[in-house]
Amino acid sequence: MKENIIKIRAEIDKLIDKTGDDAEIIAQDVKVSVKAIVEEIKSIDLQEEMENIFEDIDELAEKSGEKGKNLALKIGEQLDVLADRINLGRNYDKVNAGIDSLIDSTGDEAAKITEDVMDHLKKIASSIGSVDLKEDIEEIANKMKELAQATGKEAEEMASDIKEKVRDIGKKKE
Numbered sequence: 001m002k003e004n005i006i007k008i009r010a011e012i013d014k015l016i017d018k019t020g021d022d023a024e025i026i027a028q029d030v031k032v033s034v035k036a037i038v039e040e041i042k043s044i045d046l047q048e049e050m051e052n053i054f055e056d057i058d059e060l061a062e063k064s065g066e067k068g069k070n071l072a073l074k075i076g077e078q079l080d081v082l083a084d085r086i087n088l089g090r091n092y093d094k095v096n097a098g099i100d101s102l103i104d105s106t107g108d109e110a111a112k113i114t115e116d117v118m119d120h121l122k123k124i125a126s127s128i129g130s131v132d133l134k135e136d137i138e139e140i141a142n143k144m145k146e147l148a149q150a151t152g153k154e155a156e157e158m159a160s161d162i163k164e165k166v167r168d169i170g171k172k173k174e
Contacts, residue, residue, distance in 0.1 A: 001037060001083065001086060001087075002083070004033060004036075005037075005080075005083050007033065008030055008034060009076055011026055011029060011033070012030060012057070012060065012072050012075055012076065013072065014026055015027060015030065015061060016060070016064065017068075018061075023060075023061040026061070027060070031057060034053055034054070034082075035050060037086060038050045038082070038086070041085075041086055041093065042089075042093060043089050043092035043096060044085065044089040044092060046082065046089070049078065050082070053075060053078050053079070053082065056071060056074060056075050056078065059071060060072060084127065087127070091121075091123045091127075092167075094116075094117075094120045095121060095166050096163055098113050098114075098116055098117035098120070099144075099147070099162050099163055099166075100159065102114065102144070102147050102148060102155075103147070103155040103156055103159050110148040114145065114148050117144060118137075118144065121137055121140060121141075121166070121169075122137065124166070125169065136165065140162060140165050143162050143165070146158060147159060
């Protein structure tokens, strides 16, 4: 993804010096690239961030000079935030997939999956540095251990409960 962001930034730099039809073509290409990386993430909604970037790209297509450079810097900052949110979303996706696979796992396999999910939860918690999530992570860890022992309908219900707790962590950031 980092390469995609670098490519988008390079296109935005080109857009600063272009006007007219050339600017419109580059702006459309940038939008397609941004949309492609946003659509990779299923667990969090990035539509608002994408729309804000699109508006600024459209505006940049009509600007040049110092105003264009300043707008390009703003778009670059928005891309940095978007990249952070995409990384967060990828960790959410991995946690959810791990929880789903834990429903049918036992023994060493369940222990490995639990360990992987906890690693991703720690990444989520560290990316949300503004809130102390230690208690939340401990609660989820305890529920993960219970899930590793559960089966059938009970396991499915526990998995759903854990996913809800993980979603709640993301809401604490806002």
